[in-house]
Amino acid sequence: MIRFENASVTYPGGVEALKDVTLEIPDGQMVVIVGLSGAGKSTLIRAINGLVPLTGGDVVVDGVSVREAKPKELRELRSTIGMIFQTFNLVRRTSVLNNVLMGRLHGAGTLRSLVGAYRAEDIEIAMQSLERVGIVEKAYVRASNLSGGQQQRVGIARALAQQPKIILADEPVASLDPPTSHVVMRDLQRINRDLGITTIINLHFLDLAKVYGERIVGMRAGELVYDGTGAQADEHVFRDIYGRSLTADDVMGDPSERPATIAG
């Protein structure tokens, strides 16, 4: 369970990215966070694994206070939280397998990982993670030789290799085309359902949010402005979250209809 307790983040420049957020996410839920860029979505999910330090309140993950965790405890916590990024964040010059093995670094021990002598079981877990996203045949290919969609699946495999309890995905499909986006979103949905991993996804495409969000949390200017099911979230709700009327740019559209016009 993840619990935000009046969590606030003010960046050194004075920007208040997160204002007094209180939120509870039970185990196994698939939550989609929506909001305009700059609304604080990235800050919200980075507060969960401590990549962004809190300046007020606390976030408690499975009983561990992120704010009070010492460096070692924080690494321990992070090893149970997989993360997926908009720009994939792969090391492009190295193999797919090496990238996925990054997910095993925490358990590997410094000396072992320094020389790359991973245990057979760690390699097995990495291979299984690649199988789960269907690109195990690319294990020894350089990451830079993969397409965007394939790279993001490597990113998902890297998160899965951690055998995490939680997966955080920061705009996982924003760099992908619509058909590939749906493939990646379905991968995430399947992982959430099959493995029961709590999944928190930032999205700005509202139609994707509605389809995949079992629960939708809306953010505006660092504040929580909506919390409900995907089914309840209609156009009025989204208009309220965005603080303006919706445009064609706010939806991804049906991949089969592209590039047909999309009604606002």
Added chain:
Amino acid sequence: MTTAAPPGQARPARPARSPWAIVAFLGFAAFTWWAASDEFGIGFDVARVITNLTRGADILAEFFPPNWEYLPRTFGPMLETFQMAVIASVIGCGVALPVSFLASRVTTPNLVTYLVNRSLLNLIRALPDLLYALIFVAAVGVGPLPGILALVLFNVGVTAKLLSETVDGVDPGPIEAANAAGATRTQVVRWSVLPQVLPNYVAYSLYVFELNIRASAVLGIVGAGGIGNLINTERRFFRYDNLMVILIEIFVFVFVIELISIWLRRKLV
């Protein structure tokens, strides 16, 4: 083909040119004049350089023809130069690798560690290799050892500076990913940063090796071993025909190394 622009857009007026560019250029010109002038500087005069050059023609003529019979005698010292360069490059670049990570803010957030390392590197680079050679010759006696020690210091300084600046510019994405997975700082460096800078590291090391071959020609003059010792001897006996053989040999040697390193770099990137 022209496209109709939406109406109602006013093009901005071109901003006035900043006077700073002219001021900077004038300052630069004055500075150069100051350095070269008779009154304040060293009195650098192009016309005089040309007249003086012709005087060197007599000496230059003595370089030809090169005395190729001398060639076999250069093989031993040349091999020594090569071996000195290998040892100094391996040690110097090996030490420089971890030092580079400690000298970049990307991999060393601790300000004190970073500043101490940076200052040390600046200190090492402040002295030229010839001066190190002089110091080490005084300390450990003549021979290849003081040469190697001087080259090691030089190599650490150069490689660590170049590499730490490369580390400054790596893609931070993979670093964030490794941090998010609970990796330690060492693991982050090993798996997120090192793969990104590896081709540069190899290129810098090859470059440093090439510099070492060249540098040992000079270091030998102060008694630090290698081909430089031979150069010094032949120069003292005015055997410019022998000297020419050594110069050609060094040129060929450096050229071949350059070819090999170009090939290696292309393989790696």
